[in-house]
Amino acid sequence: MPASLSERLAQPGLIVAPGVYDMVSAKIADRAGFDALYMTGFGVVASHLGYPDAGLATYSDMVGRVRQIAEGVATPLIADGDTGYGGLLNVDHTVRGYEAAGAQAIQLEDQEFPKKCGHTPSRRVIPLDEAAHKIRVAAAARSSKAFKIIARTDARTAHGLDEALRRGEAFLKAGADILFIESPETEEEMRRIGSTFDAPLLANMVEGGRTPILSRSELESLGYKIAIYPVAGLLAATAALSSLYGHLRSTGSSAAWSGELAAFSDFVRMIGFERVWDFEKRNAV
Incomplete structure (x- = not known):
């Protein structure tokens, strides 16, 4: 069994958590041997509802997907709670x-409700006292301190890095376990974040977003403990599907498509058909 997130946080090295958004992406990532998975709100809202990440998903929409993914994988799951x-x-x-x-x-x-994706414009944050109170309530609500509270601030874009750092300090005092300063725009800003806090820090690596994509060693040297890649898998899958479907539309066949297909036999095993086959053998009449 993989180490729990709480156990892994106490160990050295960067925790790399790919974004998962449905059970296929979750099972693939689970098999890959990551220390943690990140249930991306952006990806879940896009894949499950077909909507932008703009405050349109409800608690019921999201908690059902949390349960589905957590039950279907062995790897610790970090979940976006907006x-x-x-x-x-x-x-x-x-x-x-x-x-x-x-x-x-x-x-x-x-953020104010309705929230928006952290790498899109027009985000607004609630007053600091109100935001810190939310973190205090969250820390008190959990049944075990092994369940970690990740406090994210979106203040950098509209109010500057100093305000984001001020909020980070307040969130740690309110009981947050992990700090997430969203959308720093340079490596130097990331270095300043890392030198400011003596707490686990999360870096959001969004391809095409506001924050530079750095290597594992670079993130570790800057003081980060967790790196999430919330949309890398979703963007890769979208590109592959667009290419394949375009080929099917133009040629009428999947033959001669230049991309790579998973073996059908591998996919049916990953998704659990072997259990079905074994069950049918045991219960044959």
């Missing part, structure tokens, strides 16, 4: 629900 889906009572309910669903950490942010 703003907590409402006021303080909603935050309490969301933390309890995500923990009961099997996640090992929840990410909560300080």
Whole structure:
């Protein structure tokens, strides 16, 4: 069994967590041997609902996907909890629900509702006192301190790095376990974040986003403990599907497509057909 997230945080080295958004992506990532998986709100809202990550998903939409993924993988799951889906009572309910669903950490942010993807424009944050109170409620709601509270601030884009750092300090005092300063725009800003805090830091590596994509060694040297890649898998899958479907539309066949297909036999085993076949053999009449 993989180490729990709490155990892994106490060990040296960067935790690399790929973004998962459905059960196929989750099972592939689970088999790859990562230390943690990241259930991306951006990806879940896009794949499950076909909507942009703009506050349109509800707690019910998301907690069901948390439970489904957590039950289907062995790797510890970090789950995006957006703003907590409402006021303080909603935050309490969301933390309890995500923990009961099997996640090992929840990410909560300080945006106004409706929230927006952290690498898109026009994000606004709630007052600092209100945001810190949410983190205090979240920390008190969990049944075990092994369930980690990741506090995210989106203040950098609209209010500058100093305000984001100020909020980070307040969130740690309020009980956050892991700090997520969203959307630093240079490596130097990331270095300043790493030198400011004596706490586990999360880096959000979004291809095409505001933050530079750095190597494992670079992130470790800057003081980061976790690196999430929330959209890399989704973008790769989208590119592959676009290419294949375009080829099918133009030629009428998958023959001679230049991309790579997983072996059908490998896929049916990954998705669990062997258990079905064994069950049918044991219960043949």
